[in-house]
Amino acid sequence: MTEQYKKFYDFFKGQGFEPLDDTSYPLLRIYRGYSLLQEMSAVMFIVWHYNYFGLYKVIHGYLCSVFFYEGKDIYFTIHAPEKPERPLAAIVGILADLCRKSGLPTLQIKFVEERFLPEYKPLGPTNIVYSDDNSEYAYKVSDLLDLSGPVNYYKRKRVKKIAAMADISLRPITAENIRLCAEIETEWCAYQDCAYCESFTGCEKKAIEAFFDLFDEKIHKGLFLYLGEKPIGYIICEKISEKLGVLYFGKVNIQDGFVYLIYMMFKEHLTDVEYMNISEDMGHQGLRRFKRLLSAYELWRKYIVTFDVKDMKQWK
Numbered sequence: 001m002t003e004q005y006k007k008f009y010d011f012f013k014g015q016g017f018e019p020l021d022d023t024s025y026p027l028l029r030i031y032r033g034y035s036l037l038q039e040m041s042a043v044m045f046i047v048w049h050y051n052y053f054g055l056y057k058v059i060h061g062y063l064c065s066v067f068f069y070e071g072k073d074i075y076f077t078i079h080a081p082e083k084p085e086r087p088l089a090a091i092v093g094i095l096a097d098l099c100r101k102s103g104l105p106t107l108q109i110k111f112v113e114e115r116f117l118p119e120y121k122p123l124g125p126t127n128i129v130y131s132d133d134n135s136e137y138a139y140k141v142s143d144l145l146d147l148s149g150p151v152n153y154y155k156r157k158r159v160k161k162i163a164a165m166a167d168i169s170l171r172p173i174t175a176e177n178i179r180l181c182a183e184i185e186t187e188w189c190a191y192q193d194c195a196y197c198e199s200f201t202g203c204e205k206k207a208i209e210a211f212f213d214l215f216d217e218k219i220h221k222g223l224f225l226y227l228g229e230k231p232i233g234y235i236i237c238e239k240i241s242e243k244l245g246v247l248y249f250g251k252v253n254i255q256d257g258f259v260y261l262i263y264m265m266f267k268e269h270l271t272d273v274e275y276m277n278i279s280e281d282m283g284h285q286g287l288r289r290f291k292r293l294l295s296a297y298e299l300w301r302k303y304i305v306t307f308d309v310k311d312m313k314q315w316k
Contacts, residue, residue, distance in 0.1 A: 005053070005068040011102040012055050012066055020054030020065060022046055025214060027056075031063050031079035037136055037302055038246045038279040039111055040077065043238065046214060047207040047248075059094055060086040075108040075304075088119045092307065100309040107309050111302035120305050127306040133283035135301045138275045141245070141266050143296040154293045155259055162260035165227070170264060173222025173234060178215050180224065181208050181234045181249070188251045208249050211236070221269045225252060225261055235261040237270060245273040259294065 018024075028042035038044060045054070045065070052069035061081035068074055076095055080088065092107070099107045111134065112120060120128070147156040162168060173181070185205040194203075215222075215236075225233035233252030239245050245266070252258040266276060277300070281288040291297065 002070070005070075005074070008074055008102055008104065009053060009055070009068055012057075012098070015057070015098060017055035017057040017066060020045060020049050020056050022049075022210070022213060024056060027058075028063070028079075031081070033082075033241055034079045035113060036138075036244055036275075036277065036300060037111060037113060038248070038277045039136070039302070040079065041238075041240065041246060041248075043211065043214060043248055047210040050206060050210065059091055060084075062086075062088075062091045064091065064095060073106075073108055074104060075110050077111070078109060089123055092120075092123055096307055096309040105308070105310060107307040108304060109306070110304040112305050114301045114303065117303060117305075124307070125305045126308040128303055129306075130301045130303045131283075132299065134280050135299045136277050136279050137281070137291045137294075138277045138298045138300050139295050140275055140298075141271065141273055144263065144266050144276060144294075145271075146295075151296065155263065155295055158256035158259040159263050162225075162254075162257055167226075167228040169226045170268075171224045171226055171231075173215075173220075173224055173236065174217060175215060177224070178212055178222065180231050181212075181236075181251075184231055184234055184251050184253060187253050204249070211249065220248075221265065223261060223265055223269070225257055227254070233257045233261055235265050237265055237276070239270060239273055242272070243274045245270045245276045247276060247278040258290075262294070 025042055025046050028045055032042055034040065052067045054065055054067045056063060056065040058064070061084060063079040063081075065077045066074065067077070078088070078091060078095075092109075096107045099105075106126070109120075117128065146152055147159060171177075182205065185208055189205060220236055220238050222234060222236040224231045232254055233250070235250040235258075236248050237245055238248065247262070250258055250261060252261060262276075262278075270276070275298075278291065281291055
């Protein structure tokens with residue numbers, strides 16, 4: 001952490017914010033139904049914590065976190081409780097006041113779902129922006145499982161190709177075998193440019209390894225793809241609600257295998273959710289092509305909302 005970030009980090013710790021790490025996971029899960037965004041899930045907060053030096057504090061029931069991600073502006077996230085004690089305006093006012101006292105000129109909140117924007121707009125944000133690069137891809141499970149017609153040619157061809165291979169099988173991921181995911185990641189990493197790959201969000205191999213201790217067979221659903229007796233791919237998902245399943249991790253070391261794994265996961269294990277969210281493409285052209293060809297999709301926009309905190313009169 002740079003000296004500039006450390007100054008702000010120490011300030012917020014002094015205000016009662018605590019480090020965000022794996023011990024915070026049970027608390028984060030209380031807010032699991034708040035957002036439809038994968039990035040706002042408890043798992044994502046914890047497995048990437050090595051990368052952004054997060055702090056959190058519960059303020060009037062709202063889970064408020066602040067992040068010090070190298071090369072990015074200091075930013076906050078807000079998770080609302082099921083039954084808020086205070087309006088969102090009060091929480092934004094408290095955070096804005098803390099930013100002003102710390103010396104930060106703005107309060108930046110990300111990411112905010114489109115459906116929550118009406119709660120922020122009356123508060124006088126200086127700027128509301130979004131990017132397709134950061135918005136998340138969501139698919140109706142009924143569409144994912146549909147292999148018929150020209151629109152599903154890409155998916156149908158790839159699913160049938162893998163299903164027809166000799167010695168292909170699926171096996172469940174359990175607490176006993178989940179560390180095989182690291183071996184699959186290591187093999188995948190051998191063919192990647194590390195600096196390029198890590199430039200997007202950080203090292204996913206570190207993130208999946210951080211996930212191992214969180215894995216719970218009652219909560220998370222995972223499948224290995226085997227070729228003979230060799231594990232060549234995996235996928236890990238979670239049912240967040242009746243509406244939403246999210247895909248956290250997945251890698252396959254044969255071409256087109258990931259399309260097959262996604263299809264089989266939702267065909268056999270997560271048929272009782274309406275949507276699957278597989279997160280953003282980060283502007284990566286290969287990911288964008290894959291996600292847009294996978295199936296009919298919706299792009300769930302997520303916004304960055306920024307407030308000017310120099311003049312605090314607006315909060316009184």
